[in-house]
Amino acid sequence: MQRFRARVLRCVSSVARSFSPRPRKFDPASRTRAEAPRYEKLLRRLGLLAGSAKSGFRRLVFFVALLAFGSAVPAQVLLDLTFDGETDDASTALLLEDPLIHLETDSGVDGTGAIRVDYVGFDRGSKRAVVVLPLDGIVDEATLSFDVRFAEDFKWVRGGKLHGLGPERRVTGGRPRQPDGWSSRMMFRSGGRISTYLYDQDPVVRYGVGDTSEDPFLKAGQWHHVVLRVKLNTPEQPDGYAQILIDGREAVRTKGVTFRGVGGEATRIQNFLFSTFHGGSDPRFAPVDSEGAFTIERAWFDNFKVVAGIH
Numbered sequence: 296m297q298r299f300r301a302r303v304l305r306c307v308s309s310v311a312r313s314f315s316p317r318p319r320k321f322d323p324a325s326r327t328r329a330e331a332p333r334y335e336k337l338l339r340r341l342g343l344l345a346g347s348a349k350s351g352f353r354r355l356v357f358f359v360a361l362l363a364f365g366s367a368v369p370a371q372v373l374l375d376l377t378f379d380g381e382t383d384d385a386s387t388a389l390l391l392e393d394p395l396i397h398l399e400t401d402s403g404v405d406g407t408g409a410i411r412v413d414y415v416g417f418d419r420g421s422k423r424a425v426v427v428l429p430l431d432g433i434v435d436e437a438t439l440s441f442d443v444r445f446a447e448d449f450k451w452v453r454g455g456k457l458h459g460l461g462p463e464r465r466v467t468g469g470r471p472r473q474p475d476g477w478s479s480r481m482m483f484r485s486g487g488r489i490s491t492y493l494y495d496q497d498p499v500v501r502y503g504v505g506d507t508s509e510d511p512f513l514k515a516g517q518w519h520h521v522v523l524r525v526k527l528n529t530p531e532q533p534d535g536y537a538q539i540l541i542d543g544r545e546a547v548r549t550k551g552v553t554f555r556g557v558g559g560e561a562t563r564i565q566n567f568l569f570s571t572f573h574g575g576s577d578p579r580f581a582p583v584d585s586e587g588a589f590t591i592e593r594a595w596f597d598n599f600k601v602v603a604g605i606h
């Protein structure tokens with residue numbers, strides 16, 4: 296895109312030069328025979344001269360305006376859950392079918408509606424709150440954001456999963472890697488640090504890979520705004536990345552990721568992976584009290600949003 300944009304700008308600049316020192320206001324109808332071929336040749340190079348020179352020039356102006364103001368176009372929203380007012384949409388209903396997820400009308404940001412997740416300790420960490428929600432679109436780059444508040448005395452233990460994005464075939468849970476499968480999630484870690492947690496095309500490791508923040512970005516008892524940016528790789532090329540921002544500050548970024556080994560529509564980003572629990576898959580991840588009994592930890596989530604592109 297950068298190269299294309301540079302080429303367009305070079306051509307536009309060339310067009311401008313070709314009319315200098317002509318009058319400032321350009322009138323295609325008044326061009327001389329000597330000017331016309333150069334002007335039309337440049338427009339043809341841009342693929343903008345299918346009809347008359349005049350209509351081609353109009354298209355050029357439109358195209359330049361699009362380039363200049365394109366960033367002001369609102370991002371395509373692929374998922375938007377606030378848990379306020381009407382909460383009977385399909386995605387919210389799917390979440391609430393999970394016995395670990397509960398709707399609360401005043402526990403969210405600014406006293407609005409939110410969902411509470413119960414992390415019920417057992418010998419493999421805590422019970423799995425896992426729901427897959429299809430997005431309203433299929434893209435190669437997406438930004439997931441949400442607000443989260445872990446309970447005041449939340450036990451991080453050795454860590455656990457946090458939500459992410461995935462293709463049609465999600466590879467998680469230590470299942471064998473597949474060329475057309477992958478997942479990009481996060482993990483909370485001991486002390487409130489945070490990690491990228493990715494199932495890529497690594498031929499050796501069994502579980503997810505990623506990087507962990509040095510600082511404890513997450514603090515129990517307060518709201519945080521979490522952003523996960525995912526750029527899918529070109530098939531077989533290690534040019535994907537996952538980046539996490541907490542409260543507007545970059546916490547961790549994993550670059551050079553080969554999420555998928557092949558191309559195709561099914562390998563593109565199309566699912567929101569609601570996924571949070573302690574673990575890991577052994578008792579070392581389980582939340583327990585001072586006597587070693589399993590506990591139930593809690594966190595509240597609000598304002599899940601997925602938009603197309605990196606934002």
Ligand SMILES: [Ca+2]
Nearest residue numbers: 377403407408
């Ligand atoms: Ca809310």
